[in-house]
Amino acid sequence: MSPPNIEMYTTTVCPYCTAAKRLLSERGLVWTELRIDRDPEARMAMLSRSMGARTVPQIFINGQRVGGFEELAVADHNGTLQSLIEVDTA
Numbered sequence: 576m577s578p579p580n581i582e583m584y585t586t587t588v589c590p591y592c593t594a595a596k597r598l599l600s601e602r603g604l605v606w607t608e609l610r611i612d613r614d615p616e617a618r619m620a621m622l623s624r625s626m627g628a629r630t631v632p633q634i635f636i637n638g639q640r641v642g643g644f645e646e647l648a649v650a651d652h653n654g655t656l657q658s659l660i661e662v663d664t665a
Contacts, residue, residue, distance in 0.1 A: 579660040581606035584621040584633040587613075591644040592632045598644075598651060604660065606634075637662050 581599065583606045585592040599606055611618035611631065625633045625640060634641040636659040641647050650656040 579604065579662070580637050582609060582635045583607070584609045584611050584617060584631055586611060586631050589631050595632045595634060595644040595647050598647060602651070636660060
């Protein structure tokens with residue numbers, strides 16, 4: 576099974592981004608951080624992929640939008656996160 580492809584759109588000062596990173600780190604997961612405050616192209620990609628959502632973080636696992644930190648925490652709590660990361664992308 577391939578490791579999950581986790582992408583997180585963030586900004587420098589964002590407590591929810593920090594909380595999301597902590598949760599993923601505690602689960603032993605790694606992610607690609609895309610800083611929308613430093614990269615206008617990343618901001619445009621986030622807006623497109625998230626159907627206009629402007630808040631950060633915006634988290635995608637294997638191309639599927641999870642949402643922000645609150646949605647990530649719910650997914651972790653109800654087992655959805657585990658099923659998302661177990662999808663074989665190979």
